[in-house]
Amino acid sequence: MKILVVEDDNMIREGIIEYLREHEYQVFEAKDGKEALSKFSNEINLVILDIQIPFINGLEVLKEIRKTSKLPILILTAFSDEEYKIDAFTNLADGYIEKPFSLSVLKARIDALIKKYYGEIEKFEYKNVEINFTSYTAKVDGEDVEINAKELEVLKFLLNNEGRAMSRDKIIDNVWKETDEIPYDRVIDVYIKELRKKLGLDCIVTVRNVGYKLERR
Known part of the structure; x- marks a missing residue:
């Protein structure tokens, strides 16, 4: 903005x-x-x-x-x-x-x-990362990165709640629809790990004994 x-x-x-x-x-x-x-x-x-x-x-x-x-x-x-x-x-x-x-x-x-x-955030730019939540695309240094749609939905939920710690259960409740197969809460750790690895997002912070939050540095 x-x-x-x-x-x-x-x-x-x-x-x-x-x-x-x-x-x-x-x-x-x-x-x-x-x-x-x-x-x-x-x-x-x-x-x-x-x-x-x-x-x-x-x-x-x-x-x-x-x-x-x-x-x-x-x-x-x-x-x-x-x-x-x-x-x-x-x-x-x-x-x-x-x-x-x-x-x-x-x-x-x-x-x-x-x-x-x-309205809701449809684009996210952070350091060398560009995300478009409408087209479900991601770029790092201007280069396309293959990314899972659910990974981006997890990221968007954290972004819409920026600065607030979100538990794994809360992320699941808000990102997975009733028609989806609901995963075990630790699956969220896998999505977060992939987001950090693929996009280098140091703004996703682990909150011990709670879950995760997005906090821009």
């Missing part, structure tokens, strides 16, 4: 960018309204937009973007910006966060908006 961060405070902007990049988002930055509009394109999936920025304020940037796009836009505001908040919602912002804010809360809001607007 590609996110445009528009914020004139260098410390806040750089903190947001570093945090989001650690979580594998592609991040673009702008420090004022003019730069924001010049960097905005149809490839951007979400905008984090401060209201009080130089040259063109955030509300005007919001209005301009809304002329051509309905993508999710999250507004950053000061506590006292009540009129700005009302104007922001009038011009179809998708929410706001008051400064100061927690980066983990910001990420939770971003993840919720992405899920709302883009």
Whole structure:
């Protein structure tokens, strides 16, 4: 997912960018309204937009973007910006966060908006790995890799529950259909081993006495 961060405070902007990049988002930055509009394109999936920025304020940037796009836009505001908040919602912002804010809360809001607007994840890119869950294909360094459909379904379930430990039974309950032959829980270990071997996924972490979780590094 590609996110445009528009914020004139260098410390806040750089903190947001570093945090989001650690979580594998592609991040673009702008420090004022003019730069924001010049960097905005149809490839951007979400905008984090401060209201009080130089040259063109955030509300005007919001209005301009809304002329051509309905993508999710999250507004950053000061506590006292009540009129700005009302104007922001009038011009179809998708929410706001008051400064100061927690980066983990910001990420939770971003993840919720992405899920709302883009639905379930159909593509996964991590380091040199590219997965397409629609076509059930995988590439490493741009080269096709033979992979089992169930292996990818296990991976997708972990991805949709990123950061949370999933037991083997929970994985089976959610990945295997009623019409499938239900495997023993230790079969999950085989699928995880194959995913790690074929795709080199160090983001699949073993949680002792529980199961597995996906945690991007």
